[in-house]
Amino acid sequence: MNLELYFAPGACSFVPHATLEAIKAATGQAFEPKLVKLHKGEHKTPEYLAMNPNGQVPVLVVDGKPLTQIVAICDFLDRSFPKAGLLPAEPWARAQALSQLAWMNNTVHPTFTHVFRASEFAESEGAQGEVKKVAAARYRKQLERIQGWVAGAKPYWYGDRITCHDAYAFTLLRWGGYAGVDPKSLPSYLTYVERVMAAPPVAAALERERIKLDTYKAA
Numbered sequence: 011m012n013l014e015l016y017f018a019p020g021a022c023s024f025v026p027h028a029t030l031e032a033i034k035a036a037t038g039q040a041f042e043p044k045l046v047k048l049h050k051g052e053h054k055t056p057e058y059l060a061m062n063p064n065g066q067v068p069v070l071v072v073d074g075k076p077l078t079q080i081v082a083i084c085d086f087l088d089r090s091f092p093k094a095g096l097l098p099a100e101p102w103a104r105a106q107a108l109s110q111l112a113w114m115n116n117t118v119h120p121t122f123t124h125v126f127r128a129s130e131f132a133e134s135e136g137a138q139g140e141v142k143k144v145a146a147a148r149y150r151k152q153l154e155r156i157q158g159w160v161a162g163a164k165p166y167w168y169g170d171r172i173t174c175h176d177a178y179a180f181t182l183l184r185w186g187g188y189a190g191v192d193p194k195s196l197p198s199y200l201t202y203v204e205r206v207m208a209a210p211p212v213a214a215a216l217e218r219e220r221i222k223l224d225t226y227k228a229a
Contacts, residue, residue: 011090013041014071016061018048019219020184022119023068026083027219028177029096031211033087036094036171043218080115081108084174095171107168107175110159114178118152121145122182125189146189153186157199165205176206177215180223187225 015030017023023046030041046052046067053065061076062069070077070086077083085108088096098104124131124145128138156179160167167175180203183193193200206212207223216222 011039012071012073013039014044015041016044016046016058016067016069016071017219018046018053018067020221021048021067022080022115022178022181024181024215024219024221025080025174025177026068026070026087028172028180028212028215029084029087029174031214032096032172032209033091033094035211037091039091080174080178081112084111087174095168096173098168111174111178114156114175114182118149118156118182121149121152122185122189125149126185146191149186149189150191153183153191153196153199156182157196160202161198163202163205165202166209172206172209172211176209177212179203180206180212184221184223184225187227190226190229192226192228193224 013030015023015026017027027043033039034041046058048067052058053062053067058069059065061071062078064078066078068078068080068083070083072086077086084096087094092099097107122145125142128142128145132138132141160179167173167179179199183196183199183203186193186196193203203223207216
């Protein structure tokens with residue numbers, strides 16, 4: 011199988027990026043990382059829009075066929091590489107795992123978008139400030155919920171294997187700094203993420219993207 015991942019450093023594409031590194035470690039399946047420079051508009055070129063009309067990352071190209079949306083990508087990778095153990099095998103547990111992943115992708119991620127790109131949701135500076143304020147408070151509560159899920163992780167979300175859940179949990183905590191959330195204020199979450207970052211597959215993706223965890227700056 012030929013796999014190509016189109017990613018942008020620090021974006022949600024880190025989820026399949028780290029996951030593909032975990033698959034490579036578990037099965038030997040290689041993939042080709044394709045850097046997309048968002049600041050140069052490479053996600054808006056005709057060639058890129060032909061793969062993903064939404065002009066977003068990630069895109070996973072499988073034997074020449076593009077697949078978008080993180081939950082779909084993670085589900086495909088789990089079914090294609092069961093040895094990697096990305097999701098539980100038991101049907102109910104698997105459904106619950108997908109439910110958590112979908113919540114992170116479809117609820118928490120959009121909340122952060124309201125913080126990071128408030129201008130897309132309101133016109134005046136005052137209104138944008140209110141959008142950002144409300145979204146940041148909501149995002150904090152969502153991170154607290156994730157902290158409850160990972161507090162007992164041993165050592166990762168699903169035991170001794172890195173999965174999409176671990177990569178998404180890292181990404182969302184990292185984004186928290188932009189929402190005014192000090193990662194140190196979520197100690198169980200932070201301790202867990204530090205373990206995740208030290209895992210070789212995640213460390214490889216971090217090095218390629220040249221990103222770090224702490225984006226928080228005190229007011």
